[in-house]
Amino acid sequence: MRMVTLPGGETVPALGQGTWYMGERRADAAREADALRLGIDLGMTLVDTAEMYANGGAEAVVAKAIAGQRDKVFVVSKVLPSNASRAGTIAACERSLQRLGTDRIDLYLLHWRGGHRLAETVAGFDALRSAGKIRYWGVSNLDTDDMEALAGVPGGGACASNQVLYHVGSRGIEYDLLPWCTRRGIPLMAYSPLGHDVRRLLRSSALQAVAKRHGATPAQVAIAWTMRSGVVMSIPKASDPAHVRENAGAAGLALTDQDLAEIDAAHPPPRSKTSLDIL
């Protein structure tokens, strides 16, 4: 498994698993937890969830998946902006810990910037860290100007990651956010690496051509592409075990300069600032 280095030096797997839309239906929970367990067995031991997903239902699925193997897994969860006051962040984390059936979250993110001041949220994160309830904190869906604002609040420099939309069809972060974070040693985490609407992305003839050359699949190429810089983690979501196996295969796929040039020609990098795409 390729690894990405967090500020402070700990390494985490570059390829993890998402959980959005898991936990929506009780009847699917066991199958979804099985899919996550399969992914963990295949090395995708970073698992991303959020209090928002299925109103806590996805965290309950993650609890089933990590039961008996908590120490193997790097658990990421998120606080909703509406809860992200100092006290609200602490209370939301306590509820997430209950649902996750664990005593700590490895990386706790602000899901997006909302009405509460960043300084308040960071104060909540700091208190949670001091209490050992989270190991690192970070953010999600923050563009460069928001990251600048975060860096300016007390303790804001301790941000461990920014989770943002990133796939071949949405490359705006390459213009300034990715360089900004890279300069400061803050790794990004690519959400929806398959574009969320996967059928659309997999129609890409460039992805298909590159995949054919490697004896891989277009989904594997799309995922490997998001991780190519070494400073971006990728968290595809898959409830189908065949998809889980396929996605795990992306970890070993090294794209060549020719592959990257072909993908650039079909899905050009940004030439100017665009505001951050958000799902």
Ligand code: NAP
């Ligand atoms: P995604 O991972 O790009 O795509 C998920 C979809 O692709 C599912 O329908 C899945 O189907 C399908 N799929 C997975 N592997 C496949 C494969 N090899 N071949 C064909 N189809 C495949 O989209 P996402 O769920 O939006 O993003 C991933 C994760 O990022 C989320 O689950 C969540 O944890 C996180 N996220 C965060 C934010 C944020 O605001 N921070 C926003 C969006 C997402 P099956 O499930 O049927 O296998």
